[in-house]
Amino acid sequence: VRLAQLSPLLLHHPLITLWGGSLLRAGLHLFLTFKFPGSTPWMSSFEGLQSMGVLCFHCPLYISLLWACGQSILGQLWGWHSWQGLLQGYCVTVVACLYWTRYVPSLLTKPTKEPQKKTGASLEKLMGYMKPYFIRFGAVLSLVVISSLGEMAIPHYTGRMTDWIINKDEPEAFTHAITVMSLIKVMSVVCEFVCDLIYNITMSRIHTSIQGLVFQSVLKQEIAFFDTAQTGDLVSRITTDTNDMSESLSEKLSLLMWYFMRVTFLFIFMLNLSWKLSLFTAMGLPIIWVIPKISGKWYQELGAKVQKSLAQANDVATETFSSMKTVRSFANEEGETEHYRKRLEKTYSLNKEEAAAYAASTWTNSMSSLFLKVSILYYGGSLVTGGTVSSGDLVAFVLYELQFSSAVEAVMSYYPSVMRAIGGSEKIFEYVDRQPQVPPEGTLAPQNLEGHVEFKNVTFTYPTREDTPVLKGLSLELRPGQITALVGASGAGKSTCVSLLERFYLPQEGEILLDGQPLHSYKNQYLHDKISVVSQEPVLFARSVKENIKYGRDDATDEEMYRAAELANAHKFISDLPNGYDTDAGEKGGQVSGGQKQRIAIARALIRKPRILVLDDATSNLDTESEHLVHQALLKDSNPCSVLLIAHKLSTVEKANHIVVLEEGKVLEEGSHVELLEKGGTYADLVNKQNTGFQRKEGEELKNENRGSNPMTLLNLH
Numbered sequence: 001v002r003l004a005q006l007s008p009l010l011l012h013h014p015l016i017t018l019w020g021g022s023l024l025r026a027g028l029h030l031f032l033t034f035k036f037p038g039s040t041p042w043m044s045s046f047e048g049l050q051s052m053g054v055l056c057f058h059c060p061l062y063i064s065l066l067w068a069c070g071q072s073i074l075g076q077l078w079g080w081h082s083w084q085g086l087l088q089g090y091c092v093t094v095v096a097c098l099y100w101t102r103y104v105p106s107l108l109t110k111p112t113k114e115p116q117k118k119t120g121a122s123l124e125k126l127m128g129y130m131k132p133y134f135i136r137f138g139a140v141l142s143l144v145v146i147s148s149l150g151e152m153a154i155p156h157y158t159g160r161m162t163d164w165i166i167n168k169d170e171p172e173a174f175t176h177a178i179t180v181m182s183l184i185k186v187m188s189v190v191c192e193f194v195c196d197l198i199y200n201i202t203m204s205r206i207h208t209s210i211q212g213l214v215f216q217s218v219l220k221q222e223i224a225f226f227d228t229a230q231t232g233d234l235v236s237r238i239t240t241d242t243n244d245m246s247e248s249l250s251e252k253l254s255l256l257m258w259y260f261m262r263v264t265f266l267f268i269f270m271l272n273l274s275w276k277l278s279l280f281t282a283m284g285l286p287i288i289w290v291i292p293k294i295s296g297k298w299y300q301e302l303g304a305k306v307q308k309s310l311a312q313a314n315d316v317a318t319e320t321f322s323s324m325k326t327v328r329s330f331a332n333e334e335g336e337t338e339h340y341r342k343r344l345e346k347t348y349s350l351n352k353e354e355a356a357a358y359a360a361s362t363w364t365n366s367m368s369s370l371f372l373k374v375s376i377l378y379y380g381g382s383l384v385t386g387g388t389v390s391s392g393d394l395v396a397f398v399l400y401e402l403q404f405s406s407a408v409e410a411v412m413s414y415y416p417s418v419m420r421a422i423g424g425s426e427k428i429f430e431y432v433d434r435q436p437q438v439p440p441e442g443t444l445a446p447q448n449l450e451g452h453v454e455f456k457n458v459t460f461t462y463p464t465r466e467d468t469p470v471l472k473g474l475s476l477e478l479r480p481g482q483i484t485a486l487v488g489a490s491g492a493g494k495s496t497c498v499s500l501l502e503r504f505y506l507p508q509e510g511e512i513l514l515d516g517q518p519l520h521s522y523k524n525q526y527l528h529d530k531i532s533v534v535s536q537e538p539v540l541f542a543r544s545v546k547e548n549i550k551y552g553r554d555d556a557t558d559e560e561m562y563r564a565a566e567l568a569n570a571h572k573f574i575s576d577l578p579n580g581y582d583t584d585a586g587e588k589g590g591q592v593s594g595g596q597k598q599r600i601a602i603a604r605a606l607i608r609k610p611r612i613l614v615l616d617d618a619t620s621n622l623d624t625e626s627e628h629l630v631h632q633a634l635l636k637d638s639n640p641c642s643v644l645l646i647a648h649k650l651s652t653v654e655k656a657n658h659i660v661v662l663e664e665g666k667v668l669e670e671g672s673h674v675e676l677l678e679k680g681g682t683y684a685d686l687v688n689k690q691n692t693g694f695q696r697k698e699g700e701e702l703k704n705e706n707r708g709s710n711p712m713t714l715l716n717l718h
């Protein structure tokens with residue numbers, strides 16, 4: 001009766017009453033928040049006040065909006081202060097809060113532009129690689145669309161069949177629906193299979209081509225790049241990084257595509273059935289995203305703690321086993337067992353917590369999805385009762401919703417990892433995009449090359465040590481058919497001259513001429529065909545001796561190979577190997593001796609019939625006899641070339657036509673062995689010291705020599 005008396009007043013000023021009530025409620029909340037001593041800090045925080053605003057004002061706002069649109073608001077006006085209205089108010093607040101915490105902070109904080117830019121650039125590059133397979137991707141996309149559409153068949157026809165069962169329609173329609181539904185589903189599965197096949201094959205192709213491209217790009221870089229880059233890093237870019245990227249792109253991107261398409265179609269079908277229910281479902285989605293995340297976090301944290309505690313227990317076991325003698329000698333086996341048991345007990349109690357967290361997290365997951373489903377059913381039921389939707393539509397809707405929520409969850413979980421993979425590909429493309437820091441290669445490739453090399457006032461500093469010049473205005477000449485020897489203390493810059501001759505680096509000042517033309521004006525391939533270098537520590541590949549000698553000269557005949565091996569005094573020992581020239585040299589030539597490795601490397605250099613041959617201490621591991629034989633062969637070779645001989649043993653360079661003595665990157669003196677001895681300078685001094693060294697080594701003064709007051713003496717003995 002009182003309500004009836006009040007109703008004219010309420011109906012007369014319904015919105016004023018509503019807003020007044022809400023303001024009163026908000027005032028009470030504010031009072032409690034700021035004045036009540038037991039209020040939590042969260043209540044007065046921005047989020048707390050926001051939630052309070054939503055709780056108090058969503059209802060008047062919604063009803064005012066309905067009123068403004070000319071809709072009937074009588075029902076809402078009576079219902080808002082009932083217990084259902086109260087419950088609804090709290091539910092809306094929780095959902096709004098979840099939406100806010102999940103999306104608004106990321107929208108408000110401006111993301112730094114750099115990563116986005118990078119991801120965009122990488123995506124563009126990836127698209128570039130996908131371009132040649134444009135038709136295939138088009139086919140994949142069409143198949144995804146067809147099969148996703150096919151997935152809609154079961155819920156759609158189940159809904160229709162429910163209506164037919166309720167309305168008791170003719171049985172043929174029922175059978176027809178089942179047949180069509182099964183056919184569509186089969187078609188969808190076939191499309192899915194073909195699509196997966198095409199997609200995965202195409203992605204494997206792209207993966208292989210990217211891997212090859214990265215490898216090629218790395219090989220193109222200048223030598224200074226390899227001085228700083230770590231081999232492990234380079235290999236991991238080609239293998240691990242490309243693998244990770246292509247795995248994510250082939251597996252996760254395809255799943256993301258599937259689920260995204262499914263989400264789109266499911267939502268369209270759901271909207272088609274009931275826009276009200278669809279909106280309701282969309283609003284409830286944060287519940288199934290956020291709640292499992294929150295509960296999962298607790299479980300994950302505990303998981304990490306369990307791992308840590310297990311590792312601590314393992315440490316005790318490892319320490320005990322590795323110090324077993326100490327444990328035994330102190331007879332402390334019991335003590336150690338107790339120590340270990342205590343650590344395990346800690347793990348056990350954490351395990352119990354972890355189990356509870358797991359149960360809680362699964363429980364909250366199922367509860368949150370149950371809550372959403374019950375709400376949909378409840379709301380859907382009221383729509384069915386109101387006659388807005390049919391029972392069949394509600395059944396179909398619920399089936400769509402089941403797929404929809406899991407598809408949304410999948411999209412949310414795959415999207416970040418796909419984005420991470422695309423962003424990660426930046427690391428791979430870094431090498432592909434890197435321009436080698438060398439001038440463009442020249443064009444010269446003359447038919448006949450004499451092999452006359454001139455270093456003119458060359459000054460050089462390694463890029464990694466820019467403050468330490470290695471060569472300081474060095475001039476040097478290699479004449480065709482002559483042996484020029486470079487001698488000097490370790491670190492004088494001998495090998496650096498070789499690196500410059502190989503064009504691994506460019507001199508900062510001065511120039512290097514080959515037959516009167518600047519070295520950089522020659523073609524790369526041509527230059528490396530004409531200049532052969534046997535370095536201090538030659539590297540053999542884990543292939544047969546034959547393949548090693550013919551390295552880079554696959555077209556060489558076996559006769560040429562035997563001849564090169566004979567010149568290098570290697571033929572005999574190679575023939576004596578178990579499989580002769582087919583014997584495996586082992587990793588880095590580990591299955592042959594140091595001297596044999598050097599001789600194979602000399603043969604590898606000679607098979608190219610170089611015009612310039614560089615032997616950088618290349619015979620240091622040979623016995624005197626073999627070394628003599630190699631040098632004799634080189635001197636007598638009917639096709640003489642310019643030879644640059646670097647050696648620490650001065651006896652090796654005696655026969656050279658010209659000897660250049662280097663000291664700290666400068667030429668100290670030069671001439672033939674006899675001329676330099678007559679001059680009585682540094683070279684003569686070195687020879688003297690070396691000879692004295694040898695005598696001492698033989699005699700009783702060996703002890704004194706070992707004290708090594710003169711580093712030069714030690715160097716020459718080395």
Ligand SMILES: Nc1ncnc2c1ncn2[C@@H]1O[C@H](COP(=O)(O)OP(=O)(O)OP(=O)(O)O)[C@@H](O)[C@H]1O
Nearest residue numbers: 227462464465470489490491492493494495496497
């Ligand atoms: N890749 C590099 N990066 C930076 N510095 C280098 C590099 N290679 C050599 N150096 C430095 O350049 C100097 C000359 O080295 P180089 O190898 O030319 O000497 P070397 O006369 O051949 O010595 P050795 O007789 O011991 O082989 C040395 O001080 C060395 O430390």
